[in-house]
Amino acid sequence: MEAIVKQLFPLVVLFGAATAAFGVVMIIVAYTVLAERKVLGWIQGRIGPNRVGPWGMMQPFADLLKFILKEDIVPDKSTKFVYFLAPIVAVTCALMPMIVYPFGPAITSIDLSFLPYGLGNGIRQIPLTIGQIDVGVLFVLGITSVGVYGIALAGWSSNNKYSLMGGLRSSAQLISYELAMGASVIGVVMLAGTLDLNGIIYAQIQSPFRLYIIPQFIGFVVFLIAAFAETNRVPFDLPEAETELVAGFHTEYSALKFALFFMGEYVNMFTVSVMATTLFLGGWYFPGLSYIFEVGSVPYALLSAGIFILKICAFLFFYIWVRGTLPRFRFDQLMNFGWKFLLPVALGNVILTIVIVYFLNR
Amino acid sequence: MITSALFFLFAGLAIACAISLVYHKNPLYSAISLVGVLISLACIYVMLAAPFIAAVQILIYAGAIMVLVVFVIMLLNLDDDKPINRLRHLYVFGGIMGVVLLAQTFFIFYAVNRAPKQAVVDTTETVGNTLSIGAGMYTEYLLPVEIVGILLLMAVVGSVMLARRLEQPQLELVVDSELEKRGEGELEDEYRIRL
Numbered sequence: 001m002e003a004i005v006k007q008l009f010p011l012v013v014l015f016g017a018a019t020a021a022f023g024v025v026m027i028i029v030a031y032t033v034l035a036e037r038k039v040l041g042w043i044q045g046r047i048g049p050n051r052v053g054p055w056g057m058m059q060p061f062a063d064l065l066k067f068i069l070k071e072d073i074v075p076d077k078s079t080k081f082v083y084f085l086a087p088i089v090a091v092t093c094a095l096m097p098m099i100v101y102p103f104g105p106a107i108t109s110i111d112l113s114f115l116p117y118g119l120g121n122g123i124r125q126i127p128l129t130i131g132q133i134d135v136g137v138l139f140v141l142g143i144t145s146v147g148v149y150g151i152a153l154a155g156w157s158s159n160n161k162y163s164l165m166g167g168l169r170s171s172a173q174l175i176s177y178e179l180a181m182g183a184s185v186i187g188v189v190m191l192a193g194t195l196d197l198n199g200i201i202y203a204q205i206q207s208p209f210r211l212y213i214i215p216q217f218i219g220f221v222v223f224l225i226a227a228f229a230e231t232n233r234v235p236f237d238l239p240e241a242e243t244e245l246v247a248g249f250h251t252e253y254s255a256l257k258f259a260l261f262f263m264g265e266y267v268n269m270f271t272v273s274v275m276a277t278t279l280f281l282g283g284w285y286f287p288g289l290s291y292i293f294e295v296g297s298v299p300y301a302l303l304s305a306g307i308f309i310l311k312i313c314a315f316l317f318f319y320i321w322v323r324g325t326l327p328r329f330r331f332d333q334l335m336n337f338g339w340k341f342l343l344p345v346a347l348g349n350v351i352l353t354i355v356i357v358y359f360l361n362r
Numbered sequence: 363m364i365t366s367a368l369f370f371l372f373a374g375l376a377i378a379c380a381i382s383l384v385y386h387k388n389p390l391y392s393a394i395s396l397v398g399v400l401i402s403l404a405c406i407y408v409m410l411a412a413p414f415i416a417a418v419q420i421l422i423y424a425g426a427i428m429v430l431v432v433f434v435i436m437l438l439n440l441d442d443d444k445p446i447n448r449l450r451h452l453y454v455f456g457g458i459m460g461v462v463l464l465a466q467t468f469f470i471f472y473a474v475n476r477a478p479k480q481a482v483v484d485t486t487e488t489v490g491n492t493l494s495i496g497a498g499m500y501t502e503y504l505l506p507v508e509i510v511g512i513l514l515l516m517a518v519v520g521s522v523m524l525a526r527r528l529e530q531p532q533l534e535l536v537v538d539s540e541l542e543k544r545g546e547g548e549l550e551d552e553y554r555i556r557l
Binding site: 007011082085133134135138139141142143145146148149152153155156164167168171172174175178195 | 363364390391394397401413414416417418420421424425426429430432433436437491492
């Protein structure tokens with residue numbers, strides 16, 4: 001009995017943590033969709049959805065119900081296996097970075113020795129992260145780059161020329177902007193000296209700048225622009241430019257499969273917001289909070305987690321704001337901008353950071 | 363127990379994907395299978411305490427190179443109905459190569475089992491670490507890294523040379539000389555329209 005409990009305990013804890021994180025992320029994503037429609041409505045002088053529940057608060061659930069109940073139409077000449085695989089790949093790759101989100105600082109004040117069989121022995125802290133991976137930044141970048149397959153395969157397997165064009169465009173766009181994104185992150189990694197997301201936050205707080213947005217402003221701007229392209233958002237929403245391509249790669253997808261793509265896109269938005277917050281804006285750090293509450297106590301950790309979520313929501317609002325403001329790029333402009341402007345600027349930023357790091361460490 | 367279960371899961375997945383890679387006639391299915399192999403291997407790297415190698419494997423092989431391969435296959439849009447019989451006479455050769463590889467694998471098993479058991483050095487802390495890999499690359503293995511860098515630069519320059527349109531500069535030169543001959547001004551608009 002004792003042996004089985006000891007074997008299963010870490011798995012149960014991990015499962016619980018993953019479920020909790022999934023719940024938080026899903027609720028925020030659902031309400032991002034609602035907020036997007038509301039804010040776009042205000043920007044365009046409309047009211048936005050207001051029928052389901054007070055202020056339309058139940059609208060996400062109504063949408064979900066509708067997605068589930070709609071008829072699922074599979075095109076006759078599609079490549080069936082790949083057609084089913086594509087949305088699964090898209091949503092899995094969108095959700096996997098959740099493992100390394102640094103939701104908050106570790107709680108150290110709780111004594112775990114009350115647990116039976118000595119399960120709490122040797123555990124000095126409860127981290128607010130599901131998995132502490134040494135290479136968190138690379139993990140997120142890698143998983144996001146695998147997410148391209150979802151879109152490319154969806155476009156190919158639908159047997160529709162608009163879908164294929166959308167899929168091709170989107171893979172070309174994602175490959176191009178991934179480079180700029182990776183290069184803009186290098187500066188932060190060099191300053192922090194670690195690839196672990198929580199480690200970057202701690203290094204950031206202890207650095208003379210407090211927030212890496214100050215020494216890495218160029219990197220931040222490049223990252224933000226690349227993030228818009230990576231998530232296929234306006235002004236880079238070429239893969240689903242409806243005036244040219246109907247709906248791009250998901251033209252032939254309906255019902256729940258479309259909902260999976262839709263969800264994956266919004267979770268990706270959440271992921272890049274987490275990355276931007278963590279790398280450039282100090283993650284869960286709020287100046288002065290450690291003077292009011294003891295570091296490592298429960299209220300400190302929970303308040304920090306709340307601040308983290310608030311910072312992410314600010315980013316999500318920024319996304320919606322930009323969508324309501326800017327028109328779409330033309331495809332050749334997009335490619336030229338990515339390769340001939342963004343990438344050189346990001347590489348220049350790397351060289352600049354090398355100089356900064358050299359003088360800081362002297 | 364959990365570790366070995368996970369190992370057999372990922373190893374089995376890698377082998378299954380590898381078999382499907384060879385078996386499928388459709389190049390896109392083969393490409394997807396190869397991505398499956400790469401990701402399963404990355405999972406095994408993580409279990410061997412080499413997270414950096416795993417992340418780089420996914421980032422570069424699965425995320426960049428294979429995406430380009432899939433891209434090309436999608437652009438070519440090959441027919442999947444035609445059976446390919448061109449390489450039939452190579453089946454024997456392939457079989458021989460397979461037997462040789464299998465023999466090598468079993469020889470490695472045999473050699474490892476016969477080798478005297480050494481005390482396990484605690485290398486898990488440092489070997490797969492990003493810091494130790496970086497330090498090794500810029501001290502002990504600096505020359506290979508530099509050679510690889512030069513090779514990659516050559517590849518980049520070569521691909522740029524191949525992709526470049528050769529007519530373009532000549533066209534510009536002709537137009538420039540025309541401009542000089544005729545005097546600037548009235549010709550410039552015409553030249554813009556033509557380009």
